[in-house]
Amino acid sequence: MKISLQAHYNQIKRILIWILVLNWAVAGTKILYGLLTHCASMTADGFHSLADGASNIVGLIGISLASQPRDADHPYGHKKYETFFSLCIAGLLVIVCLNLIEEGIRRLYHPVIPQIDAISFIVMVVTLSVNLLVMKYEYKKGKILQSDILVSDSMHTRADILTSLSVIVTLVMIKLGYPILDPIVTIIIALFIARAAFHIVQQSSRVLCDTAVIIDVKRIVDIVLSIEGVKTCHKIRTRGRPDDIYIDLHVQVNPGMHIDKAHKISYMIEETIKKNIPGVTDVVVHMEPA
Secondary structure (H helix, E strand, O other): OOOOHHHHHHHHHHHHHHHHHHHHHHHHHHHHHHHHHOOHHHHHHHHHHHHHHHHHHHHHHHHHHHOOOOOOOOOOOOOHHHHHHHHHHHHHHHHHHHHHHHHHHHHHHOOOOOOOOHHHHHHHHHHHHHHHHHHHHHHHHHHHHOOHHHHHHHHHHHHHHHHHHHHHHHHHHHHOOOOOHHHHHHHHHHHHHHHHHHHHHHHHHHHHOOOOOOOOOHHHHHHHHOOOOOOEEEEEEEEEEOOEEEEEEEEEEOOOOOHHHHHHHHHHHHHHHHHHOOOEEEEEEEEEEO
16 A cells, blocks of 8 residues: 655654664763763764764754645755755764864873773673664665665664774773773774765765766666657756756757647656656656757
8 A cells, every 4th residue: 555755754754763762872871881981982982873863863854844845935845955954964973073083182192091891891782782773674664665864874873883893892902901092993983973974965965066866878868769759869967866856858859740749759758767767856858850
């Protein structure tokens, strides 16, 4: 049974809310125990998890705005709000990154020996297990619901898992007598966060600056030329998000063709492209005499 578009978005919202709760529970646990034991790398990993929660909030805001129908002020819809709000999380990540680098450098010049015990390892292993479950669940639901937000967010959580693994290794090395690794790993985690911020800005700017979404335009040409009555196809432009692609192109037909038939060809081109290329929302066809 096919569900409505609003019901589809509501499912995604519920998943994001549950994941937000889990992410912030994980973040709070790591930050709190990291501060209590003076373990900078664990605290840094906690802030990394906190950023995951912030991305969930951005996703919720983006979904709420993007799910609104087109109106007079937004004839192309609201989906770019999701992309716009993703820049907010990039800004938060940069702030967290700078603070962690500052803390790491300060610890290098003024070392603090962390208090590592069995609970430290338990905290990291339990939170790591939660992240693994979250990542698998979110990725699975993202594929089922065909949600780019859920799939991409699950990839973000995967990066958090790798960071947590590095913290566990650091805890082992500190226990073996190498506390200097704590601030070093803190700085490394900060760089990972900076990389995530750069990736978000890079992807968002591509959408907001109307970078071509479909690079291989030959795919579009082959589809258009398969339509009877079309002689050539050129001046192809694409823009938008991967799940909201806008295409405009020029086609040449017989100059003596009746306008009714030309209109039917134009409609057929639009429907065939939408059927064969996922994510296409609109196709504008400019008819020209051959």
